[in-house]
Structures are given as structure tokens and as C-alpha cells.
Amino acid sequence: MILPIYVYGWPLLRRKSEDITPDYPNLQQLVADMFETMYNADGVGLAAPQIGLSIRLIVIDGTAMAKDDHPEDLLNGFKKTLVNPVIKARGGDAWADNEGCLSLPKVREMVKRPQWIDIDYFDEYFQPHSEHYDGVPARIIQHEYDHLEGSLFIDKISPLRRKLIAGKLTAISKGKVESNYKIKIFKK
Numbered sequence: 001m002i003l004p005i006y007v008y009g010w011p012l013l014r015r016k017s018e019d020i021t022p023d024y025p026n027l028q029q030l031v032a033d034m035f036e037t038m039y040n041a042d043g044v045g046l047a048a049p050q051i052g053l054s055i056r057l058i059v060i061d062g063t064a065m066a067k068d069d070h071p072e073d074l075l076n077g078f079k080k081t082l083v084n085p086v087i088k089a090r091g092g093d094a095w096a097d098n099e100g101c102l103s104l105p106k107v108r109e110m111v112k113r114p115q116w117i118d119i120d121y122f123d124e125y126f127q128p129h130s131e132h133y134d135g136v137p138a139r140i141i142q143h144e145y146d147h148l149e150g151s152l153f154i155d156k157i158s159p160l161r162r163k164l165i166a167g168k169l170t171a172i173s174k175g176k177v178e179s180n181y182k183i184k185i186f187k188k
Contacts, residue, residue, distance in 0.1 A: 003037045003051045004184040005102045008152070009173030011186070013049055013103060017056045017148040019084045022126040024055070031081050031124045034059045041181035043102045045140050047147030050103050052184065058082040058144040062137060074137050085121035087145055090114040092134070099143060099153045105179040107168055109157045113142050 006013060020027070030048075034057070038046040044065055048057040060082070062075035092115025100108040116134040119141060123129060133141055143153060154162060154169070171177055175185035 001033045001036065002040045002182065003033055004182040005037065005041060005046075005050050006052050006184045006186075007103050007105065007172050007177070008169055009186040010052075010103075010184075012052060012054055013147070013152065014150045015049070015054055016150045017047075017049055017054045020055045020057065027083075027124060030057070031059060035061065037181075038102075041102050041179075045144040046102065047144045049147050049150075056084045056148050058085060058141075058148070060140055060144060062140055065136065074135055078137050078140075080141075081124040082119075082141070082144075083122040083124060083126065085119055085141075085145060085148070087117050087119050087142070088130075089118040090116070090142070092116045097136075097139060099139075101143070101153055102181070103147075104152065104154065104169075104172060105177050105183065107154070107165060107172070109154065109161060109165070111143075111153050111156045113139050113156075117141060119145075 034046050034051065037051060038059055044062050045058065045060045048055045060080045062078035066075040094112045094114050096110045096112045098108050099111045115138065116132065117138045118132050120130050146152065173186065
């Protein structure tokens, strides 16, 4: 089932999410719905707060970003479900890249992030994993992980850039934005 994506202005997007347990109700269906919602919106990642749930759950599929002419591309088959993830370490030279977010339709900015991460998480079957990611996969995970911590990518841009996009952010929070996917606006 395709779910609406909560956009900028929702207090939920600024709240730290809670861990879940293996008996979380309908987890498999929720994961399937999150993937379907993400694909419908042409995203490569989706965190549970973006669908209105303050839980530590992320789905990622970077395959659409893989380059066909680079079989060694780190995004080929990069599909993950991360439950209760914890980034244990970050490092390497920080590098900037253009990021967007399904919760911030039509907003893109250059964001600096560390080159690599070490992360512990459970998959959707609550099997534990400890993994290392580098480059774009690390960037995707860090972006989605920020949602679980109540942070958005715009928090990582300069105050000047933030001021320049303030009008766009206000428009999103008031529902004055076009999107090719279902969105949910916060009504005060």
C-alpha cells in the first residue's frame, strides 16, 4: 500500500525515534509498504518518520542510482532494511554532494558528509548485522539515519543557504508545493 509522505512542518520529523522489538505488529507488511511508497515517489531511501511513525526503521534501494556501465558500482543491488540502526563510527574526508528528500519536495542542496560509516542494525527478520559502507551507500544511510535522529539535510547547510530557501520551506509547510507522490501536510 502506498502511504502519504509527511513533509516539512510536521513536529514528528524533528523528534528522535524509538527502537522497536521483534514483536512489532505487522512489521513485514510495513516494510513492504515503505518500499512501495519509496518506489512510487522515485526515492532511494525512506525512514519511518517520513510516513508518520516515530520508530527506528529505514528502507533503502540505491539500485536506481547504479550506473549500467559500471558493474562494480556500489549501488548495484544495494537494497536494505535497517531496524534500530546505530552508526558506530564515521570517518574519511567529508565530501559534498547534491541531496534531496521526499519530505522536502523540490528542495536540493549540497551537503557535506563523512566518506564512510560503520553501522550496527537488525534486518526485518531481526538478524543482527555489523557493516562498513563507503561513498554513496554511506551517504544514503546517513541521510536516512538523520531522520531517525530528528534531523533533516537542510540542518547541514550554511545559514545563508538556509535563509535563501526559507520561502520554499514555508511553502512546503503550508502545502503550497507540487509533488508527484502523496504528501501529508501538518495542520496546526
